[in-house]
Amino acid sequence: MSGIAYASSWGAALVRISPYTFSAIGIAISIGVSVLGAAWGIYITGSSLIGAAIEAPRITSKNLISVIFCEAVAIYGVIVAIILQTKLESVPSSKMYDPESLRAGYAIFASGIIVGFANLVCGLCVGIIGSSCALSDAQNSTLFVKILVIEIFGSALGLFGVIVGIIMSAQATWPTK
Amino acid sequence: MYGFEALTFNIHGGYLEAIVRGHRAGLLTTADYNNLCQCENLDDIKMHLSATKYGSYLQNEPSPLHTTTIVEKCTLKLVDDYKHMLCQATEPMSTFLEYIRYGHMIDNVVLIVTGTLHERDVQELIEKCHPLGMFDSIATLAVAQNMRELYRLVLVDTPLAPYFSECLTSEDLDDMNIEIMRNTLYKAYLEDFYKFCQKLGGATSEIMSDLLAFEADRRAVNITINSIGTELTREDRKKLYSNFGLLYPYGHEELAICEDIDQVRGVMEKYPPYQAIFSKMSYGESQMLDKAFYEEEVRRLCLAFEQQILRSLILTMVVTNWVLQFHYAVFFAYMRLREQEIRNLMWISECVAQNQKSRIHDSVVYMF
Numbered sequence: 001m002s003g004i005a006y007a008s009s010w011g012a013a014l015v016r017i018s019p020y021t022f023s024a025i026g027i028a029i030s031i032g033v034s035v036l037g038a039a040w041g042i043y044i045t046g047s048s049l050i051g052a053a054i055e056a057p058r059i060t061s062k063n064l065i066s067v068i069f070c071e072a073v074a075i076y077g078v079i080v081a082i083i084l085q086t087k088l089e090s091v092p093s094s095k096m097y098d099p100e101s102l103r104a105g106y107a108i109f110a111s112g113i114i115v116g117f118a119n120l121v122c123g124l125c126v127g128i129i130g131s132s133c134a135l136s137d138a139q140n141s142t143l144f145v146k147i148l149v150i151e152i153f154g155s156a157l158g159l160f161g162v163i164v165g166i167i168m169s170a171q172a173t174w175p176t177k
Numbered sequence: 178m179y180g181f182e183a184l185t186f187n188i189h190g191g192y193l194e195a196i197v198r199g200h201r202a203g204l205l206t207t208a209d210y211n212n213l214c215q216c217e218n219l220d221d222i223k224m225h226l227s228a229t230k231y232g233s234y235l236q237n238e239p240s241p242l243h244t245t246t247i248v249e250k251c252t253l254k255l256v257d258d259y260k261h262m263l264c265q266a267t268e269p270m271s272t273f274l275e276y277i278r279y280g281h282m283i284d285n286v287v288l289i290v291t292g293t294l295h296e297r298d299v300q301e302l303i304e305k306c307h308p309l310g311m312f313d314s315i316a317t318l319a320v321a322q323n324m325r326e327l328y329r330l331v332l333v334d335t336p337l338a339p340y341f342s343e344c345l346t347s348e349d350l351d352d353m354n355i356e357i358m359r360n361t362l363y364k365a366y367l368e369d370f371y372k373f374c375q376k377l378g379g380a381t382s383e384i385m386s387d388l389l390a391f392e393a394d395r396r397a398v399n400i401t402i403n404s405i406g407t408e409l410t411r412e413d414r415k416k417l418y419s420n421f422g423l424l425y426p427y428g429h430e431e432l433a434i435c436e437d438i439d440q441v442r443g444v445m446e447k448y449p450p451y452q453a454i455f456s457k458m459s460y461g462e463s464q465m466l467d468k469a470f471y472e473e474e475v476r477r478l479c480l481a482f483e484q485q486i487l488r489s490l491i492l493t494m495v496v497t498n499w500v501l502q503f504h505y506a507v508f509f510a511y512m513r514l515r516e517q518e519i520r521n522l523m524w525i526s527e528c529v530a531q532n533q534k535s536r537i538h539d540s541v542v543y544m545f
Contacts, residue, residue, distance in 0.1 A: 040184070047187045051195025055202065128183045132502060135195060139202050 018096065019105020020088070023172075026112025027084045030165070033116030034077020034123070041070035041127025048131035056138035063137060065148065066130025069155045073123040076162045080115040080169075084108050087172040100175040107171040114168060118161020125154040182379050186503035189267045194502065197511050200258055201482055203230040205518055206545045213525050214537050222247065222526055230254065244526040251522055255515045256308045262508065269377060273505045275336065276370050277512050281310030282337055283366060286318060287359045290327070290350055293319045323350060324358060340365035353408070360400055360417040367393055367419050377505070384481060384506040386421075391477060393422035394451070395470050401432045401441055402466070423448055471542045475517055479544060481510035517542055 006012055045066045053060045087108055091101055133147040186194075205213075209229060216222045219242040223235050226247075234250040263274050285306040292302040299319040306315070312335050321327040327350075328341050340362045350358075367389060374385035397418045404414055415433040419425070424432065431444040445451045454469045521541045528537045 044183070044187045044191065047191030048195045051192040052199055054196060055199030124184065131183075131187060131191065135198050135502065138195075138199060 015102065016097065019101045022105040022109040023084070023088055026109035027081050027088075028112070029116040030084060030112035031077045031081040031116075034080075034119035035074045037120035037123025038070050038074035038077075039123075040120075041073065041123035041125075041130070042067055044124075044127035045070065045130035045134065049134040052134045052138040058141070059134060059137045059144075062144055063130070063134045066126065066133055066151060069126045069151055070123050070130070072155065073119045073126070073158045076158050077115060077119050080111070080162055080165050083166065084111060084169055084172075087169055089174045091174050095175045098175055100173070104172040104174045107168055111165040111168040111172075115161050115165035118165075119158045122155060122158035122161070125157065126151055129154055182503045190270055190503070190505070193262050193265055193270065194507060197262065197507050198482070200230075201507075201511055201514070204514055204544060205229060205521075207543045210521065210525070210541060210543060213522075214534065214541075216525075216529055219244070219247070219526060219530055222529060226522075244523060244530055247526050248519060248523045251519050252308060255512070255519065258515075259309060259512065270505060270508075272373070273377070273381075274508060276373060277509060278309050279336060279366050279370075280363070281307045282312060282335065283310070283340075283359060283362045285310040285315065286327075286332070286337070286362075287355055289315065289318045290321070291352070291355055294350060294352070294355070321350075324354075337362065337366075340369070357409075357413070357417070360396070363396065364417060364419045367396075368421065371419075371421050380501055380504040381506055384501070384504060385509065388477060388481065388506065388509065390422040391474065393419040394424045394428075395474070397422070397424055397429060397432060398441065398445065398451075398466075398470075401435055402438060405435070405437060423450065468540055468542065471517060471520075475514065475542050475544055478510040478514050478517075481506050514544060518544070 045063075049060070049063050049066070087104075095101055129147065129151045133144065133151065136147060137144040209225070212225050213222055216225060220240065223238065223242060226232065226235055231251055231254055234254050235247065238246055238250065259274070259277075263271060266274055288306060289299070289302050292305075293299070299316055302319075303316060314331050314334065317331045318327065321330055324341075328338070332338055332341060342365075371386065371389050371393075374382045374389065376382075377385075400414065400417050411433045415429060418429045418432070428444060428448065432441065435441045435444060442455050445455050450473075454466075454473055457465070457469050524540045525537055528534055
């Protein structure tokens with residue numbers, strides 16, 4: 001494709017963005033948005049847990065599991081960010097805009113987004129369930145284990161994101177010199 | 178956005194909601210009431226209550242107890258809980274909690290004005306006021322001669338000021354006018370509260386609409402029954418009904434022209450949620466109506482702590498709003514349930530003190 005019409009189209013502009021940009025943004029999103037999700041979940045659980053523990057102090061130790069599940073979400077984000085940054089390699093400038101390069105850049109970007117947003121919603125989910133878990137446990141301690149099962153299913157969502165993200169990042173093969 | 182309150186409610190409300198649910202677990206159960214009903218005298222009641230959350234409030238009372246002391250100390254617990262929640266709350270929850278007090282303020286104002294009319298001492302009246310409804314300058318109410326003065330001297334500085342616009346007259350205060358004033362104020366308060374809850378949106382508005390509508394309807398029925406046979410004209414009676422609720426507007430039209438209890442029953446039986454209440458009473462029995470209404474209210478409030486969303490009152494499913502998290506109606510429900518519990522305790526104490534234990538079950542509303 002050539003000609004002035006093409007050279008000033010959006011398609012041409014997108015293809016001329018450096019793959020390093022996409023990779024870097026992907027890595028940033030993977031850690032940043034995961035931590036957002038984890039923090040959101042922790043404050044949702046934590047505030048209910050503290051209030052409920054005033055009348056029912058026995059719930060505190062058990063319900064810290066909810067906080068740990070949310071924390072795990074942040075750890076997934078960190079792990080994937082570290083893995084992704086090891087995939088970043090230098091390519092000679094002549095090959096920077098080759099399709100191979102672009103593919104690698106997009107792969108890292110996609111991996112970052114997958115992990116980031118999966119962890120965001122996972123953190124939210126676990127946080128809200130954890131809050132309800134603390135409140136129900138304060139009233140009736142037999143409910144704790146049952147609600148914990150729901151939380152485990154919720155935290156599996158983050159794991160799905162991590163798995164797919166890592167598989168995506170295996171696609172990130174930069175062109176050799 | 179309705180449904181996404183879970184994402185942001187806990188920032189400001191998470192701690193307080195957890196606390197209020199903890200308090201709810203401390204309300205007296207049927208087993209506690211059974212124990213209390215077995216008591217022989219007030220010291221036994223004190224002993225049983227010491228095992229509940231009221232223990233720390235009653236333990237220092239010297240031995241010849243009076244029922245008023247018991248009620249006063251239990252009310253003190255309610256006030257302490259409320260104040261703790263209020264000082265931790267931020268907008269808009271603090272406004273919501275303040276609204277819960279205005280009803281008591283109205284009752285206190287009417288108490289003092291009526292007492293002054295009957296030549297009682299102001300200090301004595303102030304001691305009888307409900308602590309949640311106190312405000313500065315409440316003692317000045319005794320000086321006012323008519324409603325305009327009442328407003329100008331005292332009430333213009335209180336939160337009740339906007340509710341007065343409908344009842345500013347220069348008529349002197351006598352018993353009838355005071356009752357009309359009370360009902361007009363309460364009507365304005367309920368409508369204001371209702372509008373506020375609608376503005377909050379989400380689950381709060383849905384559940385509070387149901388609870389406030391029930392309150393409005395209940396007051397409409399009580400106004401109707403109490404004004405049968407008095408000089409209150411039909412238009413005046415209609416002016417006292419709130420403009421929301423299940424009975425608005427057609428039920429109000431019919432209630433305004435009722436002249437005796439059976440006509441009221443006829444009107445109410447057209448509304449399925451209230452049909453159940455009225456069918457429990459046989460013809461001619463009006464004193465059980467209060468208790469039936471209280472039971473229905475308690476049922477709705479308890480269900481306020483659990484939840485499956487109900488949209489249609491016609492299905493007579495109940496809005497169980499205690500299980501739905503992340504809304505403000507739990508606070509309202511908790512305050513009302515506590516007040517009901519204090520009413521129960523007062524009844525039980527009086528029955529025990531006057532040795533009329535056979536009548537205890539007439540008026541105790543069980544909650545859990």
